[in-house]
Amino acid sequence: QQQVKQSPQSLIVQKGGISIINCAYENTAFDYFPWYQQFPGKGPALLIAIRPDVSEKKEGRFTISFNKSAKQFSLHIMDSQPGDSATYFCAAFEETSGSRLTFGEGTQLTVNP
Amino acid sequence: DTGVSQDPRHKITKRGQNVTFRCDPISEHNRLYWYRQTLGQGPEFLTYFQNEAQLEKSRLLSDRFSAERPKGSFSTLEIQRTEQGDSAMYLCASSPLATFFATQYFGPGTRLLVL
Numbered sequence: 743q744q745q746v747k748q749s750p751q752s753l754i755v756q757k758g759g760i761s762i763i764n765c766a767y768e769n770t771a772f773d774y775f776p777w778y779q780q781f782p783g784k785g786p787a788l789l790i791a792i793r794p795d796v797s798e799k800k801e802g803r804f805t806i807s808f809n810k811s812a813k814q815f816s817l818h819i820m821d822s823q824p825g826d827s828a829t830y831f832c833a834a835f836e837e838t839s840g841s842r843l844t845f846g847e848g849t850q851l852t853v854n855p
Numbered sequence: 856d857t858g859v860s861q862d863p864r865h866k867i868t869k870r871g872q873n874v875t876f877r878c879d880p881i882s883e884h885n886r887l888y889w890y891r892q893t894l895g896q897g898p899e900f901l902t903y904f905q906n907e908a909q910l911e912k913s914r915l916l917s918d919r920f921s922a923e924r925p926k927g928s929f930s931t932l933e934i935q936r937t938e939q940g941d942s943a944m945y946l947c948a949s950s951p952l953a954t955f956f957a958t959q960y961f962g963p964g965t966r967l968l969v970l
Contacts, residue, residue: 748897774956785859785946785961786898831897835956841886842911843959845897 745769746834748846755853761819763849765832768813772834776843777806777817780829789830790817822853857881859962861947867968868937875933876965880949887930888959889922891915892944904930905952937969 776791890898906927950957
């Protein structure tokens, strides 16, 4: 079963626009939510992460918004650039279940110049 | 570059053959993970090691799959009697020990195609 659901599957944004990717989860035991960025031919790389006791975290142009009651979180990329074109994965981590990450299905972002 | 390395990067094999992949983690990282990623999907956890001990295995890891990390350094993932459904990208990641979440650093993956 898919424990972390991600949408949209693909996203096209103009340069300078805002990219928004959404994720929802079922398991309330998840206690850490990282986002990964993956370029073609590369492995995923950690972009930004948030704990559920925080509603928002910002790092540069990247912001995570977290809604614990709705069990949803989202990634906002401000002033999107062509170099941001990649596949983005949300993920969830549950400390008590070991060290596994549970990933969403991924969003392929294309930023047009 | 001292990142996670994987070898080979690509592997084409015929159904029924055995294949072995290698992962070299970032030096001094105690934990090593294997994930499988199929086209259009996120990585799925397979197994992880802390030093040489294999601490967790996913139910995705059938008895045709075996992973080792004999000296707590590099790791190998072997698939016996490959099936077409094994075609995927196999990702390795490593992390240091941490009391809570430790960033997992991924390698570039080994892409397997079973014909």
